Amino acid sequence: MAKQGPRKKLPKEIAIINADNCTGCESCLEVCPVDCINLKEMQHGVKGNQAWCEIDIERCVGCEVCVHIPQKKTNPYELTVCPWNAIEMVPVELAAQVMAQVGGPPEYIAANWDRLVGTAQHLAELKAQA
Template identity: 35%
Template sequence: MSIASEHIDRLLPQTQCRQCGYQGCLPYAQALSRGEAEINLCTPGGTAVINDLAKLLNVQILPPADTLKAALPKAIAVIDETECIGCTACIKACPVDAIMGATKQMHTVISAECSGCELCIAPCPVDCIDMQPVLEHWLPQARTLTDEQESDRFAAATQASLRFQHRTERLQRLQRLKEEQQYSRKLKEASTIPSATKSAGKINPAALIAKAMAKAQTQQIHRRVPDNQDSFQQQQIAKAQEQAGYRRAMRDLQYGNDQQKAEALEWLRLYKQQRESEQ
């Protein structure tokens, strides 16, 4: 007898981190319900979630799939605001809307709402986001504080779930608004077509295409960015990425393993050669 995925989902931390290999907590719960996944894939949940899943599904307890990561302390994202270029990539990636900012404006993490999912790190083009360890057992920190760790855990999961739900609803509203605006624009364009382009009460497709192409060309002219401005933007991004690579190499050289140190030394050697050739 399979257990409903909703019951399984309630035991998960709701970080939506995808470290289990699925696109969120509910898809992982659905895979568990179908018997297609192991119970030890949730890194944020650790042994507590594994034990609960084993009890609910009546299966054997397993060690965490990623024992190294499971042993690490909880951590939240921190943005180096002096290096942030305001690209909004991290904002779009955050599943719980825990990052504030706007295009070409400095971004910052709402630390109390961060679930530690790490999804904001990979999209950052200048590598200005790091994970900072915290003493919390469960994330996010914005939850009802209790003396019982078990209750604390589910309060954190509830908070993360609410943030994820609100974000999903917001994106759906924006998508509906966008579709409504597109539909209204098409109706307006259709109503302004001269009667000569209509035949037997039907719109002339050729006239519609010609009108749309003319409008697109006009918009392209107005939106065209001067070549020198586009070049300047690319230079700024390239400079920020180079600085990020240098910081990453220096960090790996100091704290990395043997392979990372070797790669960092090679990167710094090539970096030095490039700088000398430009002088």
């Protein structure tokens, strides 16, 4: 995918998926308007594969469409996208902490620390400077 230029404005909150709750059903992936959700898979010995979705937080615009389906303000019912309530909108300043805790299996987080937690930290620094 082509590298995108710096975005104009950082969102207040970004979406993070709790990998433990996610089944990799890809419902959220289909609704994201900027196509920044990806399916991940990891081999887990005799138990088989673990699949979950991951949000590229650098590209997330914080629109919440992956959390609840936009609808008329007069409709009192919230239509959530994730059947497992695995997606949370997180303030940018807390994203690194949340990502380190729930962004994937511990060994996956450790192996991808800079890309996942480092990126979240970088976003928080940008936000603090803005």
